[in-house]
Amino acid sequence: MEVQSINQAVAIAGVQFAYPSSSTPFIKDCDIDLPRGSRCLLIGANGAGKTTLLQIVAGKYMVGQDMVRILGRPPFHDTALTCSGQLSYLGTSWRKDVAFAGYGVPLQGDISAGKMIFGVEGVDPVRRARLITLLDIDLYQRVNTMSDGQRRRVQICMGLLKPYDVLLLDEITVDLDVVGRLQLLDFFRAECEERGATILYATHIFDGLEGWITHLAYMEDGKLVKSGPVTELAEVAAVQQGQCKLLHVVERWLEAECQSRHARQAALKAAGGEQGSNGSETTIKPNRTPVSMPSKHLAFFR
Numbered sequence: 119m120e121v122q123s124i125n126q127a128v129a130i131a132g133v134q135f136a137y138p139s140s141s142t143p144f145i146k147d148c149d150i151d152l153p154r155g156s157r158c159l160l161i162g163a164n165g166a167g168k169t170t171l172l173q174i175v176a177g178k179y180m181v182g183q184d185m186v187r188i189l190g191r192p193p194f195h196d197t198a199l200t201c202s203g204q205l206s207y208l209g210t211s212w213r214k215d216v217a218f219a220g221y222g223v224p225l226q227g228d229i230s231a232g233k234m235i236f237g238v239e240g241v242d243p244v245r246r247a248r249l250i251t252l253l254d255i256d257l258y259q260r261v262n263t264m265s266d267g268q269r270r271r272v273q274i275c276m277g278l279l280k281p282y283d284v285l286l287l288d289e290i291t292v293d294l295d296v297v298g299r300l301q302l303l304d305f306f307r308a309e310c311e312e313r314g315a316t317i318l319y320a321t322h323i324f325d326g327l328e329g330w331i332t333h334l335a336y337m338e339d340g341k342l343v344k345s346g347p348v349t350e351l352a353e354v355a356a357v358q359q360g361q362c363k364l365l366h367v368v369e370r371w372l373e374a375e376c377q378s379r380h381a382r383q384a385a386l387k388a389a390g391g392e393q394g395s396n397g398s399e400t401t402i403k404p405n406r407t408p409v410s411m412p413s414k415h416l417a418f419f420r
């Protein structure tokens with residue numbers, strides 16, 4: 119890998135990763151360069167590999183030291199990156215991990231939100247107060263009496279208490295109401311513009327993201343098929359100029375992906391074989407439409 123510019127926050131180059139249950143790499147051909155201060159939207163169909171890629175970038179899986187660099191350092195090998203909070207990951211597994219291990223406080227327990235939030239040491243009180251207000255947290259409410267969305271707000275608050283340089287978000291706003299989500303997006307934008315923080319955000323909810331994102335990365339079956347600054351992606355640039363909706367652009371990409379998968383499967387079926395959605399293995403993806411299942415299962419859906 120070339121020497122990284124000091125302005126580069128995230129550098130992903132030639133990353134390859136296979137889950138232990140598979141002999142072939144699922145993640146491949148993924149290159150992303152994000153300068154400091156950027157906000158990159160990571161999108162793709164269910165099962166495309168967004169969470170896997172985010173977890174690789176978060177240093178949860180080992181890949182070659184040159185394949186992923188965060189602030190010039192390899193996240194799996196350089197554990198100080200995550201321990202210091204410079205690299206932070208908030209996602210669905212974070213919900214499970216932090217619920218029982220984060221800061222030694224059980225998030226499902228009979229404890230007030232305030233006790234949990236104020237239990238985190240070394241926090242700037244101004245930042246903490248700003249987050250509590252922003253996320254509209256009732257400090258006196260016990261977390262075991264909270265709704266999913268309220269508990270989610272406490273989790274997000276705790277995850278953002280310490281300022282990060284690079285933040286990885288995996289569908290964290292899914293339980294939030296519309297206003298809460300938009301306010302959080304504004305907070306993130308300010309973090310990027312004022313402090314030079316960098317955000318990589320995987321989501322299926324595009325509301326409020328037009329004009330928010332600076333970069334986009336679209337994954338298909340473990341590969342990045344479109345990525346770069348929004349100004350360099352013609353269809354997304356049109357979104358930024360208000361000519362169309364991001365939702366509709368992504369919908370077109372997903373439909374095209376689906377159609378080409380079906381065409382591949384039909385061709386294989388005609389040739390007498392069976393193939394999985396990535397064209398290399400025979401699999402059933404439970405979150406795909408029935409049409410993508412091997413032909414022997416289609417009978418159930420006819």
Ligand SMILES: Nc1ncnc2c1ncn2[C@@H]1O[C@H](COP(=O)(O)OP(=O)(O)OP(=O)(O)O)[C@@H](O)[C@H]1O
Pocket residue numbers: 137138139144162163164165166167168169170171405
């Ligand atoms: N621990 C694991 N072991 C083996 N395969 C896994 C594991 N975790 C995920 N996968 C597989 O990797 C693929 C990508 O999953 P991943 O969760 O990264 O997708 P995603 O794009 O985040 O999907 P979604 O939008 O549904 O959250 C899927 O086919 C999934 O079944």
